[in-house]
Amino acid sequence: MIEAIIALVSATALLLGSPGPAPLALAGTSAAFGIRRGLPFLLGILAGLSVAIVGATVGLAALFQAHPSARLFVQVLGAAYICYVALKIATGPVVDAAENGGRAAPRFMDGFILNLLNPKAYAAFLAVFSQFLLPFPEPTAAFATTAFICLLVAAVVDFAWLCFGGIIGPLFRRPRAARAMRVTFAVAMVAAVLWALVQ
Known part of the structure; x- marks a missing residue:
């Protein structure tokens, strides 16, 4: 069981910690606005991850397989929203928002x-649950425990990205x-969005 947990934690950290839309948005947000003001955004990301x-x-895989257009719709909608968040980060104030009354x-x-x-x-998560599901005899326990560990790993990894943005934050004063x-x-x-769409 210990080996299975280590494999699960490692795979989840690598999958969720790679520089995708959410980690980059977290780093960009805390770099521009500070770690404390980025915490609500982080909590929202973790809540959305819970739904995922x-x-x-x-x-969800069965739904996408039965209705391929649903997958495309979610991908396009997601890509558009991530581009919106990217635009919000790119066009934000070039000094601390608290100092100049800039964008929230x-x-x-x-x-x-x-x-x-x-x-x-x-x-x-489809990859994680298909390859690294913890070996509990009861399927409900296996999925619930695997999901809980994934969420804990995500919280640590995403908070690390938030802190990384906070570390480089002083550069945002120039x-x-x-x-x-x-x-x-x-x-x-x-x-990252375009790369995900062409995979």
Whole structure:
């Protein structure tokens, strides 16, 4: 069981911790607005991830297989929303929002919708549950425990991305560097979306 848990934690950390739309949005948000003001966004992302976990466990794959257009619709909708969040990060204030009355940081609902419509989250959990389901004799216990561990790993990984953004935050006080970093995060988010769509 210990080996199975280690494999599950490692796979989940790698799948969810890679620079996809949610991690890049977290880093960009905390770099621009600070870790504390990025916490509601983080909580929204984790709430959306919880829905993705439930969706993966109750047969979203079966739905997408039966109705391929549903998958395409979710992917396009998710891509559009992630691009919206990227635009919000790229066009935000180049100094701290509290100092200049600039735009507000992304909120809880922004994070929730981002991961709710993030195809990468569903794909990651479909992969995890098909390959790393913990070996409990009772299927309900296996899925519930696997899902709980995945959510804990996601919370740690996403908080690390939030902290990473906070560490590079001082660069955002220099207007030219701030604009370049905002645009870089936004372009990286859009590139991650495009990459996911062509897979």
